[in-house]
Amino acid sequence: MRVVAAMSGGVDSAVAAARMLDAGHEVVGVHLALSRSAATLRESARGCCTIEDAGDARRVADRLGIPFYVWDMAERFQRDVMDDFVAEYAAGRTPNPCLRCNESIKFAALLDKALALGFDAVATGHYAQVVERVAPDGEVVRELHRAVDADKDQSYVLGVLDADQLARAFFPLGDTTKPRIREEAAARGFSVAKKPDSYDICFIADGDTRGWLTKHLGEQPGEVVDAGSGEVVGTHQGAYGFTVGQRRGLGLDRSALDGDPRYVVGVDAPTNRVLIGTSDLLGVDLLTADHARWCGPAPTAEVRVGAQVRAHGEEVAAWARVDDTDPEVVHVRLDARLRGVAPGQSVVLYEGTRVVGSATIAATDRARVTAG
Incomplete structure (x- = not known):
């Protein structure tokens, strides 16, 4: 299988590319240039997508002996992620740019370009698992599941993938803990083995979200x-x-x-x-969410799920149903109230460790308690 390995310049994507090569695939490394000012070197562990990162990715590709390219997607990233981020905050909502990046960039723009060039799939360094099962009709179905390493699990930010995208996605790290990934990187001689992780919002390198928004909105x-x-x-x-x-x-x-x-x-x-x-x-237990995305078939009736509203937040037992008139709207009734749930956040629904799908929270409320 011909696979594009998305290489950010970090340790996770480096090991992911190596594992795909070990599995016998024809692998090409691709670094996504997402910043219009990539000449700026990383100032902290927060930032990413710099020239320094591209160089780190290239050195790993050279060590693996695979072709390496830089694909410029800065304009698409600006429009679909950064501009969306500003617009959402201006509208009083709290977006998650990582989900938008996965939806619009890594598993839309990147995958679409890879397929157009004759590749079969995309592999990333996300911590999640793809599990294949055989349906009653004999069809092989690919499911998205949580990673083995609960502390690093990134299935939440992958909840925007639909079944077609999931069919062409590989996450080789989902069965391994982060410490072991670093050990493996060191054993392979990768210079990024001890490189700090990037975190928070990648395009706000100093972590000052309010200051960044003020520059854009005044x-x-x-x-x-x-x-x-x-x-x-x-x-x-x-x-x-x-x-x-x-x-x-x-x-x-x-x-x-x-x-x-x-x-x-x-x-x-x-x-x-x-x-x-x-x-x-602050506590709410009723969520109305739109822009529903399903990792498989959409539920046809009210279903029992686990609901998660933050990347590393707690999962709460809930009931979920698709709206009777709008298939992109989902109603979620939580068993227990959650605090600090904001419109714009994403609710990701689980069945055990399997990701059912996701939607963007549009409104919250509290169920009325009646005296019995």
Whole structure:
């Protein structure tokens, strides 16, 4: 099989490429140039996609003896990931750019280009597993499952893959822990064996999301309002800099409040208001989500699932059903309330370790408890 190995310049994608080669595939390494200012060297462990990373990837490819190319996808990344990120925050939502990158770049743009060039599949260094099973009709079905290493499991950010994309995707690291991957990289003589992981948002290298958004959206002064009383209790320089569940950086005059801590409980983009309240207002157990993506057939009835709303958040037992009139809308009823769930986040649904699918949270609510 002819396989494109996506090589970021890190240790995970290096070992993934090596394992695909060991498995007997014809492998070509590809580094995605996603930054328009890639000449800037990495300043911390947060950033990625720099010239330094491309060089690291090339050195691994040379050691493996495989062809290596750099594919420029900066314009697509800017439009589908970075511009989307800004637009979502401007609308009062909290997006996950890693899911958008996997959906639009790595398993749309990259896979489409690979197929157009005659390749059969794409392999990445994500920590997840593809499990093949034989359906009753004899068809071989590929399922996406959690990784063995729970601390590194990345099945959440892969929940946007559909069945066709999953059929052409390989994740060779899903059965191994991160420490063993580093040991394997060292044994293979890869210079990236001890390279720090990138984390958080790759295009915000210093980790200051609010500062980055301010550069793109400018200061937009507004009011901080108590959700219970409707009283104005403070001001802010941009509602886009806040997310549901946030406690720090609210800029409140504590002397005007009681002793209970306050949290962001809502962001009203049209009025540029940040709503705050006590912790009892944070818990929600009803989710309405759109832009549904299924890793296999969509559920045809209400199904029992596990629901996860953050990349490394807890999984909560739930019921999920597809909307009766709109197949891209999913309704999720959680068994227990979750705090800090914001519109724009993704809810990924599981059946055991299998990823059923995902959707983007559009609204949250709390089930009404009636006296019995």
